[in-house]
Every structure is written in structure tokens, then in C-alpha cells.
Amino acid sequence: MNKHLISLINRMLIVALFLTGTLYAADSDQEQGVRHHGVVFxxxxxxxxxxxxxxxxxxxxxxYVDRRMGEINARIDSLEAQVKETNSKIDQILKQLSDSARSSSKTS
Structure with missing residues (x-):
């Protein structure tokens, strides 16, 4: 009797597991689509x-690819401008350091 009950419970758990999996799969498929004017794409x-x-x-x-590449190219251009600006600031700092090093070596 106990073996029969355990077997029945195991079968019920397996069926419940499969049903839960199918319900989850149905929900996840629905969530991936884009709804527009009553149609899911x-x-x-x-x-x-x-x-x-x-x-x-x-x-x-x-x-789509052209639009996305345009956005990426715009971002790359923006990053290039930032890098150039940073490089010019670094060059100015290095020049100031070398000038101050020269002036301190002349006074010593």
C-alpha cells in the first residue's frame, strides 16, 4: 500500500512539474514579443x-541595421572627441610639469 501511494505521489509531482514548465514557457514566449496595434511581433x-x-x-x-550603426557611429564620434580633449589636457599638464621642472632646475 505504501509503495503504491509513493508511486502515485511521484507521478503527480512529475505531472505538476511538466505543467508548471509548459505554463512558464507559454508566459515567457508571450513576454518576448512586442505588442503594437493589437498584434504581437x-x-x-x-x-x-x-x-x-x-x-x-x-x-x-x-x-534597422542602418539606424543602429548610425547610433553606434555617433557614439564612437562622441568618444573620439572626448579622447582628443583628454589628450590635449594631458599634453598641457605634461608641458606645465616640464616647464616647472626646467624653471626649478635653473634656479637650483
Whole structure:
């Protein structure tokens, strides 16, 4: 009797585990999509939805990549400007240090 009860409990736990897994998978699939005008698109959240011929669809991959590369290039340009500014400040500091070292060596 005990073996039968333990076997039944094990089966119930396994079934519950599978049901929980399928419910979790269904929820996670739904969360990954982007909802726009009542339609769920399975795309990244930063990809835009555009209306083409009266139909809403994700922007083309070429447009998406071009837009993302433009953003990346703008960020790279900004970082380059910051690096140049930092380099010029470092050069000024080094020049001041060498000038002060020369003036202190002349006075000694």
C-alpha cells in the first residue's frame, strides 16, 4: 500500500512539474514579443513598427541595421572627441610639469 501511494505521489509531482514548465514557457514566449496595434511581433524591443501599404510590420532589417550603426557611429564620434580633449589636457599638464621642472632646475 505504501509503495503504491509513493508511486502515485511521484507521478503527480512529475505531472505538476511538466505543467508548471509548459505554463512558464507559454508566459515567457508571450513576454518576448512586442505588442503594437493589437498584434504581437516577435522582434527586439528597439526595432520599430512601420505602416507599409496599410499593414503594420517590423521595419526592414536593412533600415534597422542602418539606424543602429548610425547610433553606434555617433557614439564612437562622441568618444573620439572626448579622447582628443583628454589628450590635449594631458599634453598641457605634461608641458606645465616640464616647464616647472626646467624653471626649478635653473634656479637650483
Amino acid at each position: 516577435n522582434i527586439s524591443k528597439d526595432r520599430r513598427i512601420e505602416k507599409v501599404g496599410g499593414i503594420y510590420e517590423p521595419e526592414g532589417l536593412d533600415k
